[in-house]
Amino acid sequence: MSKPTTARRLISYALVYKFRILGAMLILCCSVAAELGGPYITKTIIDHHLSTGAQEIAPVLKLLGLYMGLLLTAGLCNYSQAYILQSTALQIIKNMRMDLMQHIQRISLRYFDTTPIGQVVSRIANDTEAVRDLFMSFMATFVVSIMQLIGIYVALFLLDWHLALYGLVLPPIFVVIMYVHLKYSKIFITIMRARLSDMNAMINESIVVMPIIQAFRREKVTLDEFEVLNKDRYVNQLKQFRIYALSSRNVVGTIGSLVTAMVIWYFGGKSLGSAISFGVFYAYIDYLGRIFQPIIGIFDQLTNAQRAFVSAEKVFTILDMEGQDVEKVGHVQRPEGIVKFDNVTFAYKEGENVLKGISFEARKGETIALVGHTGSGKSSIMNLLLGFYEPQEGAITIDGRNIKGMSKQALRKHMGIVLQDPFLFAGDIKFNVSLYNEDISLDRVKGALRDVGAAGFIEQLPNGYDEQVVERGSTLSSGQRQLISFARALAFDPSILILDEATASIDSETEGLIQRALKVVSEGRTTLVIAHRLSTIRDADQILVLHRGEIAERGNHDTLMALGGRYAKMYQLQKGASAVVG
Structure with a gap:
């Protein structure tokens, strides 16, 4: 027609x-x-x-x-x-x-x-x-x-x-x-x-x-x-x-x-x-x-x-472009958070696969870390899980249900994400955590900021939690913006928490605060972490080493170090570089 x-x-x-x-x-x-x-x-x-x-x-x-x-x-x-x-x-x-x-x-x-x-x-x-x-x-x-x-x-x-x-x-x-x-x-x-x-x-x-x-x-x-x-x-x-x-x-x-x-x-x-x-x-x-x-x-x-x-x-x-309706989502039963990728293949451009036959399972409460060189497909896995794109082959399920047939709003209702480059909207700090969600009270906002270690510097600001930040949060340091972004994810109390290189732009002291907060907030949640700093994922339940869109190695930190493969070499290189800097 x-x-x-x-x-x-x-x-x-x-x-x-x-x-x-x-x-x-x-x-x-x-x-x-x-x-x-x-x-x-x-x-x-x-x-x-x-x-x-x-x-x-x-x-x-x-x-x-x-x-x-x-x-x-x-x-x-x-x-x-x-x-x-x-x-x-x-x-x-x-x-x-x-x-x-x-x-x-x-x-x-x-x-x-x-x-x-x-x-x-x-x-x-x-x-x-x-x-x-x-x-x-x-x-x-x-x-x-x-x-x-x-x-x-x-x-x-x-x-x-x-x-x-x-x-x-x-x-x-x-x-x-x-x-x-x-x-x-x-x-x-x-x-x-x-x-x-x-x-x-x-x-x-x-x-x-x-x-x-x-x-x-x-x-x-x-x-x-x-x-x-x-x-x-x-x-x-x-x-x-x-x-x-x-x-x-x-x-x-x-x-x-x-x-x-x-x-x-x-x-x-x-x-x-x-x-x-x-x-x-x-x-x-x-x-x-x-x-x-x-x-x-x-x-x-x-x-x-x-x-x-x-x-x-x-x-x-x-x-005239095709799109999916933004559906109103009422009560959505909180998922347990069992994430499974079953032989998933994906390409941004036809014929140029960035993921090839990816299969893994993350159980409730587990932390799965994705590591690999730039372009290996780590962020693509997260984009697929969030429903931003559809895989060409394979299936992605949450609690056994294929996400392809789910409303995108229902899918993301119980997900939280922290990006490497956090974005803060023009407004005050408490708004940037709650995003005007009526279910998130001021006490909950303060609690999330306290859990990630951000309460200290926020309470020292002239207006505290009412302090105005400009678009992109350029009046704050990169570490402070990251902490607020982290608190935003935690305030929504997700079943599945996604950290996309969330500690890449944070100093060592701030990283320590986040690591301590992570141990508390990841309890009972499925956490997927993309990490360049391998020291931050030593306690992950499973580490997936990606290479050219495929899983080259998998296992926990000790298993992969004993294997002496790609992960072990990357870890030794970072450890050696840290030693030289120190």
């Missing part, structure tokens, strides 16, 4: 508020009718004046009163329809932005592995804003202009159908000009939107790694790279403006002036009295001049409309 076009999908968003839009259209019709009644009344006044010789003033005053009433009615209607249409447009974009944000939560992590963060931000912020311009421009300008054109031509035919036929020459000319404008303008607008996404991605990356840029003196190179993107966008924007300047007010105004001059010249060479009345001629010239304003209005909004369609295509591309 083919996907609906961008236009149809945009219309589907608008149809949610069809009654408000229809109401605004009715008000708009009244507004147009009131505005276009003015020249007709003026024509009547002129004809009356010429026929009676200005001897009867009462009818003229009535007509003038009616004219003023129509102007006031038109003003009120214009305000009402503009407010209704533009408030509706804002509501539509609010819904679209929420749909996009919700869908991003459902998309597989594979998308974020290959897509710069800045591009995703550009879709949510910039592209939806461009679509907003479409709805506001279309409903507040396009529809208004079209209604005005229809009303003008109706009025022209009511005046004199012979004269109205001259005006019918204009629409085909303007349609051709619009077609050419849209055809060539879209090329440059597409490039401009792509460069904006690239610039957002580069800005985001530069801010995140600013210490690296400054430390390695990459400021000028970074600026040069940004200038290439910025200049390319500038050049294409100039080209688009040239098309706009040529085909909008310039062409429309010139054609309008020429047509008006031709009409005046044609009828000026004849006796108006014998051809048409002077009042009809005045009203015709007035209506003819009004034709060009809606046309210019449409031209002015073509660029916004085209930019919005290009942006909408990018937004709908994300919305």
Whole structure:
């Protein structure tokens, strides 16, 4: 089944508020009718004046009163329809932005592995804003202009159908000009939107790694790279403006002036009295001049409309991606935590397996350590267990149940994770531990921080547990951030605790605190540890040594040391390095 076009999908968003839009259209019709009644009344006044010789003033005053009433009615209607249409447009974009944000939560992590963060931000912020311009421009300008054109031509035919036929020459000319404008303008607008996404991605990356840029003196190179993107966008924007300047007010105004001059010249060479009345001629010239304003209005909004369609295509591309619903999870029975990998094979890219036939079992309360060189597949095992990816072959079970058929939210409800590079959100410390989970009280937060040895430095902060930290927690040391991240995992009281190189960036004293806390908190929990510091996993129940996606060795510390294989060599190397440093 083919996907609906961008236009149809945009219309589907608008149809949610069809009654408000229809109401605004009715008000708009009244507004147009009131505005276009003015020249007709003026024509009547002129004809009356010429026929009676200005001897009867009462009818003229009535007509003038009616004219003023129509102007006031038109003003009120214009305000009402503009407010209704533009408030509706804002509501539509609010819904679209929420749909996009919700869908991003459902998309597989594979998308974020290959897509710069800045591009995703550009879709949510910039592209939806461009679509907003479409709805506001279309409903507040396009529809208004079209209604005005229809009303003008109706009025022209009511005046004199012979004269109205001259005006019918204009629409085909303007349609051709619009077609050419849209055809060539879209090329440059597409490039401009792509460069904006690239610039957002580069800005985001530069801010995140600013210490690296400054430390390695990459400021000028970074600026040069940004200038290439910025200049390319500038050049294409100039080209688009040239098309706009040529085909909008310039062409429309010139054609309008020429047509008006031709009409005046044609009828000026004849006796108006014998051809048409002077009042009809005045009203015709007035209506003819009004034709060009809606046309210019449409031209002015073509660029916004085209930019919005290009942006909408990018937004709908994300919305079309497959994703899994974020389900509401109520009470989920706490699992015992028996984790089993049964001949699991996995690849991020088809044909490039990073895990090959992985099989192991972690019983309740056991600590399983994964060691190996970078790229051996340690983090991939954790990603599969958390349900971030699906294995190509084999099965992963918890308490004998295959996690493939489980809700991801239910799967992760009783899991805790601590990453090598901890992330702290903007907010206070207690929020970063509880994440606003209603089941986690302040006492529980303090207890978790105390268990991991973080209470000491937190209570010395000016605001204690209410101390504000900026995004990524850059006001704290790496060790302090890691301790808070560790406390976050413990506060959720998981059945399965995952430590992904959690002690890699912690000093020896802090590591000692965590090791003592681990002995307490891992009691009764299944703990899986990825470790580079082999000294931290000597007490693990089972150590799996990974090499090129396969389990090369397995056993506890003493067994593997006695084996004298890869683990023993890595341990001796680290021990020797520690001795040299010491």
